[in-house]
Amino acid sequence: MQTKNIxxxxxKNHASSRLTVLIIITFFSFIFYEQASGDIMRKMLLVxxxxxVLTIITMAHYFLMVRKPNMLVSxxxxxxxxxxxxxxxxxxxxLKAQGLFFxxxxxxxxxxxxxxxxxxxxxxxxxxxxxxWLLLLVYSPYWKEHVDIIxxxxxxxxxxxxxxxxxxxxxxxxxxxxxDILTSTEHDANYDALTGIANRKMYKEAIYASLKKKESFxxxxxxxxxxxAINDSYGHHIGDSVLQEVxxxxxxxxxxxxxxxxxxxDEFVIIxxxxxxxxxxxxxxxxxxxxxxxxxxxxxxxxxxxxxxSLFPDDSRDxxxxxxxxxxxxxxxxxxxxxxxxxxxxxxxxxxxxxx
Numbered sequence: 001m002q003t004k005n006i007x008x009x010x011x012k013n014h015a016s017s018r019l020t021v022l023i024i025i026t027f028f029s030f031i032f033y034e035q036a037s038g039d040i041m042r043k044m045l046l047v048x049x050x051x052x053v054l055t056i057i058t059m060a061h062y063f064l065m066v067r068k069p070n071m072l073v074s075x076x077x078x079x080x081x082x083x084x085x086x087x088x089x090x091x092x093x094x095l096k097a098q099g100l101f102f103x104x105x106x107x108x109x110x111x112x113x114x115x116x117x118x119x120x121x122x123x124x125x126x127x128x129x130x131x132x133w134l135l136l137l138v139y140s141p142y143w144k145e146h147v148d149i150i151x152x153x154x155x156x157x158x159x160x161x162x163x164x165x166x167x168x169x170x171x172x173x174x175x176x177x178x179x180d181i182l183t184s185t186e187h188d189a190n191y192d193a194l195t196g197i198a199n200r201k202m203y204k205e206a207i208y209a210s211l212k213k214k215e216s217f218x219x220x221x222x223x224x225x226x227x228x229a230i231n232d233s234y235g236h237h238i239g240d241s242v243l244q245e246v247x248x249x250x251x252x253x254x255x256x257x258x259x260x261x262x263x264x265x266d267e268f269v270i271i272x273x274x275x276x277x278x279x280x281x282x283x284x285x286x287x288x289x290x291x292x293x294x295x296x297x298x299x300x301x302x303x304x305x306x307x308x309x310s311l312f313p314d315d316s317r318d319x320x321x322x323x324x325x326x327x328x329x330x331x332x333x334x335x336x337x338x339x340x341x342x343x344x345x346x347x348x349x350x351x352x353x354x355x356x
Contacts, residue, residue: 008069011077014116015062018080022058026051040098047091054087077117081125084109089132096142103153106132110161119169122161129157194240195247198261203269206259207319210271210312217273217312220283221326222250224266225304225334234299241296242303249290253282269326276311283307283341291340306333307341315344 029051033044061076088106092099106129114122133154136143143150192199198206210217224230224246231239243266250260250268259271274282286307293300308330310322325344333342 008065010116012062012065014112015058015065015080018112019055019058019062022051022055026055043094046094050087050090054083057083077113077121078124081109081113081117081121082128085125085128085132089135093136093140093143096140099143100149103149106153106157107160110157114161126158126161130154192247192262195244195262197247197251198259200261200263203259203261203263203271206261206271207322210273211317211319214313215273216275216314217271218279219310219312219322219326220270220272220286221308221323221330222268222270222286223306223330223334225306227266230301234301238297238299238301242301245294245296246290246303246305250286253286253289279309283309287340305340306330308333308344309341310344315348 026048029044029048033041033048058080061080064071064076085106088102088109092102095102110122110125110129113125133150136150137147138144190199190202191197207219224242227239227242230242243262246268247260247262250270254260254270254272257273261269263269270286272279272282287305291304293302295301308326308328310316310325310329312322315325316322329342329344329347332347333339336342
C-alpha cells in the first residue's frame with residue numbers, strides 16, 4: 001500500500017504549481033525569441049530549449065510522484081532543487097545583464113523548497129544556491145565584474161529565508177503532527193484493531209486490484225469451527241486471544257504475494273496467486289499450522305477451521321460471485337467430518353455428475 005502524507009501533498013502541490021510556472025515562462029521565452037534579433041535571439045533560443053527540457057523533466061517527476069508516492073522521495077526532491085538552481089544559474093550566466101531579472105528566483109526556490117519539501121531541504125537549497133553564486137563569479141566574466149550585485153542577492157536570499165526560519169520550522173512541526181495523525185487514522189481505517197491484520201475495507205480494495213490485473217488467483221474464505229463454544233467455555237477474552245492466535249498462524253503461512261484479512265467475527269480471507277499445482281499444499285499447510293490444541297493465555301484450546309475456495313477466472317470473474325462461491329464451499333466443508341477445505345469447482349462437478 002502506498003503511503004501519502006502531508007509532505008506528499010505539499011510536494012504534489014509544489015510540483016503542480018512549479019510545472020504551471022515553467023510552462024508559462026517557457027511559452028514567453030519562445031515569444032521573446034521570435035521578437036529578438038542577433039545575439040539576443042540566439043541566447044533566447046538556447047534559454048527556451050533549456051526551459052523546455054526542464055519542463056519535460058518536471059512532467060516526468062510529477063508522473064513518478066503521482067504513480068509511485070514512496071519511490072525515491074529524497075532523491076527526487078534533491079534532484080528538483082539541483083536542476084532548478086543549475087538551470088537558473090546557466091540562464092543568468094548566459095543572459096548577462098538581462099539575467100538580473102532572474103536573480104530573485106533564487107529566493108523563491110530556497111523558500112519554496114523549505115516550505116514544500118521539509119526543513120532539511122531548506123538547508124540543502126541554501127548550500128546549492130551558494131555553490132551557484134560561486135560558479136557565476138568563477139565562470140562568468142560578466143558577473144565577475146558585478147560582484148556587488150551577486151553579493152546583494154546572495155545576502156537577500158540568505159537573510160529572508162533565515163528571517164522566516166522559525167515560521168518554516170513551526171510549519172513542519174505541525175506537518176509532522178498532522179502526518180502522524182493521518183498515518184494513525186489511515187491504519188485504523190484499514191487494519192483490524194484486535195488482530196492487526198487487514199480488515200474488510202482492505203479486502204475489498206485487494207480483490208478489486210486482483211481482478212483488475214486479470215491474473216489467476218484463489219479466494220479462500222476461512223471460518224473457525226465452534227467459536228461460540230470457545231467463548232462460552234473459556235470466556236470472550238480467550239476468544240479474542242484465539243482470533244489473535246489464528247491471525248498470527250495464518251500470517252506465518254502466507255508470503256509477500258498473498259493477502260490475509262479478518263472480515264469480522266471469526267471470519268478470515270486469503271487471496272493467493274499460487275498456481276493450482278501448489279494450491280492444495282498451501283491449504284494443507286494452513287490446516288496443519290492452525291488446527292489443533294494450542295496454548296492460548298495459559299489455556300489449552302482446541303481450534304478448528306473450515307476453508308472454502310473459489311478460483312478466478314475458472315469459477316467466476318465477478319467479485320460478489322467469487323465470494324459467494326467461496327462461502328458456499330466453506331459451508332459444505334463445515335458439514336463434513338475430518339474435511340476442512342472444499343473447492344467450489346468440486347461441488348459444481350459433483351452436481352453435474354448427479355444430473356448426468
